[in-house]
Amino acid sequence: MGRFLHDKDRRAPILNVVNWFLLVVAVLSVLTRLGTKLWMFHRFTSDDYLIMVSLLFAIGGSVSMSVAVHNGYGDHVGVIDALHWEAIQKAQYAGFLVFTSSLYFSKLSLSVFIRNLTPVSRDHFHATILQILLTIWAVVALFGSAFQCQASRPWDTSGTCIDLNAWQYYFCASNIVTDIFIIVQALVLISRIQASFKKKAVFATIFLSRILVILPSIAQLVLIHDVANSPDRSF
Template structure:
């Protein structure tokens, strides 16, 4: 039994860093393609890079938790190892929530580039505000989940908030904001002035955000099952790994809209950078006057990666 739980700890380390590497390649491919086309990074790109940095910090803390005995029985661990596990898990909380929030902000800014419609922009701003409030409340309550001077020690439940209620709040707001992002995607993309096949392809790419919702729901379900087990170092390994899956899927699906041009160039063996003309940028950002009908004449090609960041007025706020 001891050997089997030791294997779980080692497997957790492998999964943690494998998922991070997948995220690094996703961000690198997406942003690399966009930079090759535009020769600059927009604000949503910088936010995505910052989200990746937060994810790295979260991976380091969770990796430390795994090294202290995640997946092992508590009675086989020293008090120092248990305390190290609790501290590392506690330190991962703000980085995890920040990773989620920064990815959502990056997507919201990208959506602003896609539409001039005032209603869409108001909904987009509302999503950013809700995400900001969620970040502040989730991080603050997570950092003070237990009484000082040991806010990381939730084994003494009498001195802590209800962790199940806290995780439900964090997970539920994560899911709700993802649903709002998907709905806004559909509102913006539904009336594209393009062929039905191309419209379906474009919408299906953006709808991959639904995988984030599925992963977040799975994490909550597993956490609820593990919560009642007092042997936390053994029972919490799967919820912790699913947290990593949710972050990885969130970053991956946020980058997917920009991976197709990269894969097309790779497949064809073409190492060529096309200049993005002003007309393509205008097609991506401007629709008919008084309408939400966008003129994405060729979203699947270079215009898919262009940002109209040269607008005369800057209406974006995080």
């Protein structure tokens, strides 16, 4: 098994392992959250249903990655024929759309959860503004990704396309900004809680853990140029 995973000419096995491992972590995290909510409150709320939808899209993203790997993603581009390369591109195209949808519902779920923590109308107004911004972000991201290349072959990045590098920079940067907005939403709410500084710090730490979600986006932002200009884009 170790030799299989460390084959220098194939990254497909490790991609599959990481892909399904992350999905299992996501499923267990959501199930734990839902189980805890059901045990404590005996019902689900709107943010729970949103995270369920996010998880369904995440499952779709993992399936898309698995399809891409099955067709040769993770192998050197020189050993992949045209038919399999097209299948990889289609899987990546579909995968990015469901990934974006999963991100949107995950962000929306957290924002709704934060909104539900307070009855203050001003906080609800701010939350509504943020949720509108998140929806606009998602619509732009999905529309731009769906029509990134010519309409007859939108998955074919070797055809006539928009500036894909610039688009990826925009997507990653806006993804980071929306996460920061959600963190700010939580911190503003916490600052108004009638509690000791220590308790506020504990609550803030919980929501500041969202920064861990931002780190992969920053890494993606840094690597966009190298990935786009790689002569071996499937490896």
